[in-house]
Amino acid sequence: MTEMQIGAPELALDWHRSGKGAALATVVETWGSAPRRVGAQMVVSGDGQIEGSVSGGCVEGAVMVEAMEAIETGKSALLEFGVSDGDAFAVGLACGGTIKVLVEPVGQVLPEAVLTELVAARAARKAVAYVVNPRTGGGTLLYDGFEARFRMDRSGLEENGTFVAIHNPPLRLVVVGAVHIAQALIPMARLAGFDPIVVDPRSAFGSEARFPGETILDDWPDEALQHLGVDARTALVLLTHDPKLDDPALHIGLRSEAFYIGALGSSRTHAKRLERLESAGFAPSVLARIHGPIGLDIGAASPAEIAVSIMAEMLLVLRTGA
Template sequence: MDRFDNIPEIALEWYRAGKGAALATVVETWGSAPRRVGSQLVISGSGEIEGSVSGGCVEGAVVAEAMDAIEAGKSMVLEYGISDGDAFAVGLACGGTIRILVEPIGTVMPEQILKDLVAARAARTPVAYVTGASVQRRLESEGFNTRFRADRSGFEDDGDTFVCIHNPPLRMIVVGAVHITQALVPMARIAGYDPVLVDPRESFGSQARFPGETILNEWPEEALQALGLDTRTALVLLTHDPKLDDPALELALESDVFYIGALGSKRTHAKRLERLRAKGFSDAQLQRIHGPIGLDIGAASPSEIAVSTLAEVTNVLRQGGE
């Protein structure tokens, strides 16, 4: 579970360790709030924290309230807006307003629900945590298709039922253990992805070159079939070698991955499209491939190409960029 978004896992760990724990979740925002609805912070009974609900603006106040909630065994709803004239007042300097739900584990959020949530996340199963003042807390895997697709938590029309979406963690499969990959993989991890590196060439895809990373020294076709391809996966192809890239592209074009990008010049990409078109792929399918890879920011060095690639992946994920 080495990923950025591991708040439920930490909450369960702290609770089982006897520290006490509470989950603080952003349930509503107005204006230029710093974190989106569904963002979470976990607080232990001794004041340890992981995550963020405001990027640092009100975390201190939330921790104090959450520790009281853990002791009392009751949930609470907190609201913070812009700071007043006192420079030390708790508030959001950006001018937004946020509402935060605090739920102690065990007394308010049942331990079993948290255990099932963690298990679903580990199995890459989309699940929604449903809560509210007059709502029985539960997990649902169906019934919120629009929210799952948009990765959007929020209140239902009744104004009471809050749905917190827990989609599978973002995953980036990178085919090709090249120089660009050495920059891209750590960047992707910081951005919240679980990176997986695929390269049958063991001298390229080695722990010496990528210490601590998940490396599959298999042919891409075999690796991708074993890993599975879903809507939370970005596929990045960096070899510009047809015998490695093309089989991966064929599988990706038949899948629901949200991003497909392939390294290579415009000429290389045109030839790539010709080969795939000859295999029966339609123009609509081929338009899903981002090639040459990355946003056009004038990137030249391997690290700059990695930046442009991650930026393009983010653009597609958040804005459906083409």
């Protein structure tokens, strides 16, 4: 299953194809205190429509003017904005600083074919890097070779001056078991940038009243995971304590590229779980992917504290590969 991201690349392609013209503006470097990270993007149409952000205040207005000119001339631009602390807020640089912004008109500098492939990769939840010389614009796409950048979601300049813009799929958390821990974990995950999904065929547990506004699937876990698809930007957390629910989900999770798999239960419960899975044909090296008992050992006691320990362990694995 794919999830469409609507962002600057998608709008740029749509505006370009509609005949409006479009330019992508990307933050390629910052010094000091800048409100947007390297890699932040804004798209500008030929008639002055903008979406996204590279900073705020006067910087965005200046980038819009330069982008419209780039669309007219068909040339890229590398813009630099710097301010002192006293003037910082006026131009959107919170505490003073400097930013560089690359502006690329679509179809002239940024090839339409490259942008089309980028949009397709984002829709298919494929991690991809846009690699470009910021002085010339017009880059290419690579799907590997930047493992550390992919893991850290970190765009930036390489030592050779090449800029690498990381386009990762949105982080996703699938929680099997709509229990008290899940009620605390889901909002934490959303705050941390995850798109959470609750899976529980027991309607009394997975109800709107218990998880207001959240995506709840009342399918059996294996069916839900097959429908969703489990990829390298997915964390799988199993909280039911019931082998009839957890084990089928583990069968799918262990065959997937999920970056994190965690299962609730004591050391004794986890040992029995491993025995069942080994009997089902999973090698010990594969079973080592399961974090069980789940969560960092911080002495957590309450459901909320356990949720904190799970969230921390998920982020540790995501960012360090531990």
